Amino acid sequence: MTLRTTATLAAGLVSALLALAALRGLPLGTVAFWFAPFPLFAAGLGFGWTTAAQAALVGALVTLVSGGVPGALAWAILFALPSVIMLRLALPAAPGGTLGLALPFALLALWPAALLLGAELAFAARPGGFSGVLRTAVEDALARMGAAPGSGTEEVAALMVRIKPLAFALWFGIVMTMNAAIAQRLVQGRGLAVAAPARWSLALLPGWYWKLALAAGLAALVVPGGAGFAVQSAAMVLAVPLALQGLAVAHVLSLGRPGRPVLLGGLYLALVLFLIPVGLGLAALGLAEHFLNLRGRAPRPGTGLTPPED
DSSP states (O other), X not given: OOHHXXXXXXXXXXXXXXXXXXXXXXXXXXXXXXXXTXXXXXHHHHHOHHHHHHHHHHHHHHHHHHHHHHHHHHHIIIIIHHHHHHHHHHSOSSTTOBOOOHHHHHHHHHHHHHHHHHHHHHTTTSTTHHHHHHHHHHHHHHHHTTOOTTSSHHHHHHHHHHHHHHHHHHHHHHHHHHHHHHHHHHHHHTTOOXXXXXXXXXXXXXXXXXXXHHHHHHHHTTOOHHHHHHHHHHHHHHXXXXXXXXXXXXXXXXXXXXXXXXXXXXXXXXXXXXXXXXXXXXXXXXXXXXXXXXXXXXXXXXXXXXXXXX
């Protein structure tokens, strides 16, 4: 058995088991769930995206047998498919080239946005659409926790429904980015990387992305009703990569400054405590990066004007 075959089988099996640990309610299963994409990223960065795709097939079989169709679908939609697509977009055509981060970076929001659209279509016939389904689920959860009807639960439920798509997009972006970065460090340290490592702090979204995010934000201000929930959710989801780009700008600009850990620690604490306003500020900073090149990225060869897109 070759090393590549071993990696394929091991990646698919381990990724599936990490997800199943949470789906079956095992101790620390929630923690394991966060690392389910890691084996797939490691296999892809070490042996190519086709290896990750084959590992995904192995994992699909394992989750189907052990977790049934719902478990297999959850693992595939949340981890396997986006991981393989990101690897396909990031890995260069020729071995030894540099990882391209622009399109995978955009996929951190485009994938959750696509899932949101799918949910809206799936629940279109239900009262209130997808937002109505979410609201019912939240109200039922609050009732099970002992919240009395009419004690402000409606306002709490409405707020939770509004931020759930944003919370999912943040979780998805953090999980995928964290696992990809750890996998890159692992395969690079063992000399297995098929592509030259990229500097994550200098990743830049595609030039068209800010236009899409801005259009969604403007549409969210004017579209009413159930469609308004979908558009507002999409706008929040699409702002996540811009906010992550703003964080990258903050990391680069703070290099060499005294008290850098305190500054960055304060920024992250403010982001946790005041998610929406601080997140919007970071998204604005990420948007400004497209025009001002705040991180001093190298210009595109031959032009000297625009920073290259990874």
